[in-house]
Amino acid sequence: MKHLLTVLIALLFLALQACEGPEGPAGAQGPAGKDGANGQNAGFVYFEGFKDSLRCATCHTPDADTALFMAAKTLEYESAGHMEGTSWARGINSGDCASCHITEGYLESARGNFASQATKLYSHGSQPGCFTCHSPHKAGSFAVRKTDAIKVKSFVAGAADLQFNVGSSNTCVTCHRTRETSPMTNSVFVNGVSGNPDPTKTAATDSIEIKTSRFYPHYGVQGQILTGKGGFEFTGYTYPSSYHTNLAAAKNIQCSDCHMANPTVIVNGTPVAGGHTLKIGYSSISTDSANNMVNVAGCRTTGCHPSAFTANTVTATVFAAFKQSGQKALQDSMATLKSMLVSKGWLDPATDLAKLTGGKLVIKPAYKAGALFNYFFLEHEGSHGMHNMQYAQALLNASLAELRKP
Ligand code: HEC
Ligand code: HEC
Ligand code: HEC
Ligand code: HEC
Numbered sequence: 001m002k003h004l005l006t007v008l009i010a011l012l013f014l015a016l017q018a019c020e021g022p023e024g025p026a027g028a029q030g031p032a033g034k035d036g037a038n039g040q041n042a043g044f045v046y047f048e049g050f051k052d053s054l055r056c057a058t059c060h061t062p063d064a065d066t067a068l069f070m071a072a073k074t075l076e077y078e079s080a081g082h083m084e085g086t087s088w089a090r091g092i093n094s095g096d097c098a099s100c101h102i103t104e105g106y107l108e109s110a111r112g113n114f115a116s117q118a119t120k121l122y123s124h125g126s127q128p129g130c131f132t133c134h135s136p137h138k139a140g141s142f143a144v145r146k147t148d149a150i151k152v153k154s155f156v157a158g159a160a161d162l163q164f165n166v167g168s169s170n171t172c173v174t175c176h177r178t179r180e181t182s183p184m185t186n187s188v189f190v191n192g193v194s195g196n197p198d199p200t201k202t203a204a205t206d207s208i209e210i211k212t213s214r215f216y217p218h219y220g221v222q223g224q225i226l227t228g229k230g231g232f233e234f235t236g237y238t239y240p241s242s243y244h245t246n247l248a249a250a251k252n253i254q255c256s257d258c259h260m261a262n263p264t265v266i267v268n269g270t271p272v273a274g275g276h277t278l279k280i281g282y283s284s285i286s287t288d289s290a291n292n293m294v295n296v297a298g299c300r301t302t303g304c305h306p307s308a309f310t311a312n313t314v315t316a317t318v319f320a321a322f323k324q325s326g327q328k329a330l331q332d333s334m335a336t337l338k339s340m341l342v343s344k345g346w347l348d349p350a351t352d353l354a355k356l357t358g359g360k361l362v363i364k365p366a367y368k369a370g371a372l373f374n375y376f377f378l379e380h381e382g383s384h385g386m387h388n389m390q391y392a393q394a395l396l397n398a399s400l401a402e403l404r405k406p
């Protein structure tokens with residue numbers, strides 16, 4: 001038997017060496033193989049620019065999502081100022097405004113690493129949305145889009161631009177910053193030369209000619225005040241900052257810690273504060289009456305002010321009495337500054353803008369215009385000093401003292 005096999009194999013070998021026979025018929029299909037390794041590129045089609053191996057169902061779950069709560073966050077976000085406000089429409093057909101007011105323009109400036117603003121004109125646009133702060137398809141996660149430093153241009157002569165570098169807040173400050181092309185730039189003249197307000201121009205003959213009623217570099221100054229920068233610093237005063245600034249410098253406090261504090265507050269079936277509403281103050285009565293409540297869940301974080309409040313939400317009156325806040329003193333100083341600016345004829349109380357006569361407002365000595373600049377700065381930071389109480393109060397004290405000088 002063994003010998004026969006050897007002979008057969010030898011013959012077969014010889015036959016193969018000699019010539020190949022015709023191919024036999026195809027065999028029957030074998031059993032199914034084992035499951036393969038995890039597929040690449042979503043398994044069915046390659047999405048250019050989407051994260052490799054992106055698993056759609058991580059976020060787009062087939063049933064209710066109780067892991068990431070995407071639908072819940074979408075609902076909360078409908079109450080955010082970004083969605084409720086109307087200024088997003090200013091981004092349409094405007095190269096100057098698109099980068100911060102519509103997602104489409106924002107993404108264009110993101111591609112240029114926010115070095116400048118969008119240049120294209122968008123005849124269609126949408127509010128800042130999920131894809132503004134997040135890039136879930138490209139990143140495969142909800143990490144925020146921008147976490148490295150962002151430059152905030154200074155509009156006070158002699159003051160350096162700010163390199164804002166606080167962490168996830170950098171994404172907020174890509175928009176909540178001064179405008180590159182502010183109406184101030186070309187409309188302010190110090191001693192006849194186009195330029196920013198200057199704390200050193202103190203001589204009686206120094207003049208500033210303001211030819212725009214918008215004597216400010218736009219509204220989003222929150223990144224600046226949080227880091228104790230951006231105000232008009234009169235010389236001869238000190239400008240201390242609150243502990244929030246130390247925390248920000250150490251990247252230990254983010255805009256989201258206060259503005260997106262959990263749990264979300266719900267009134268009459270509508271999310272009104274916390275989470276993706278980005279809101280802190282809210283109304284317990286309806287969504288269109290004045291804020292009478294404050295979500296202090298963020299303030300109560302361990303290591304911050306855990307014992308200052310006994311509940312996550314307090315009335316605005318209780319909040320104003322919060323000793324460390326100094327809010328009442330600040331509001332009084334703001335009111336005094338406003339009435340002084342109005343009585344000098346620099347501020348128009350009807351419009352709350354600089355008051356021009358014959359197309360201009362001339363102030364001598366020029367440096368005193370800093371009081372008007374600080375008024376707008378503090379009004380626009382929007383927190384009644386809460387972002388940085390000490391810096392806000394110091395700017396007000398210096399402004400009032402200088403205005404009182406003859
Ligand atoms: C990391 C989370 C995440 C993953 C993973 C993910 N998505 Fe999305 N997707 C989102 C978010 C957030 C939205 C916006 C939802 C909204 O607007 O309410 C969205 C929106 C969409 C939309 C609506 C179009 C749009 O631009 O608003 C489509 C279509 C979509 N995703 C398809 C996919 C597909 C296909 C995959 C897998 C290849 C996928 N997504 C993976 C988070 C994700
Ligand atoms: C794409 C630019 C952009 C980004 C990014 C952005 N914002 Fe805004 N934000 C705006 C604009 C524009 C408004 C004004 C909306 C309006 O009133 O029409 C606004 C308004 C707000 C308001 C409401 C202000 C009010 O007066 O009601 C809050 C609070 C706010 N943003 C917080 C944040 C926080 C916190 C972040 C980061 C997590 C952030 N924003 C990121 C552009 C942006
Ligand atoms: C660098 C980003 C940026 C650019 C560029 C920009 N904005 Fe804004 N704008 C903001 C932010 C942020 C807010 C909201 C600030 C807040 O509520 O504290 C805002 C608010 C506004 C508001 C609402 C003000 C209010 O209190 O009612 C108007 C109106 C507005 N912008 C118009 C414009 C126009 C017009 C342009 C273009 C000429 C423009 N913005 C360009 C960031 C920008
Ligand atoms: C203004 C900026 C902003 C917008 C717009 C925004 N988010 Fe967020 N989102 C954040 C920040 C900040 C966090 C906290 C994450 C962090 O600190 O890194 C967050 C967290 C999340 C998380 C939690 C991620 C986790 O790992 O727990 C989800 C889910 C989410 N966002 C979904 C959405 C959806 C859906 C939308 C659109 C409806 C949206 N976000 C719009 C800023 C934003």
Ligand code: HEC
Pocket residue numbers: 169172173176222223226244253254255256257258259279280281282291298381382383384386387
């Ligand atoms: C220490 C907590 C804290 C931090 C950090 C913080 N904010 Fe605020 N912010 C507040 C409080 C408190 C208010 C006043 C809220 C109110 O009156 O409803 C406020 C108000 C605002 C407003 C005006 C809101 C309105 O409804 O008028 C904007 C816009 C804003 N903050 C943006 C930011 C941005 C952007 C950052 C990050 C650069 C930031 N904030 C960081 C506490 C904080």
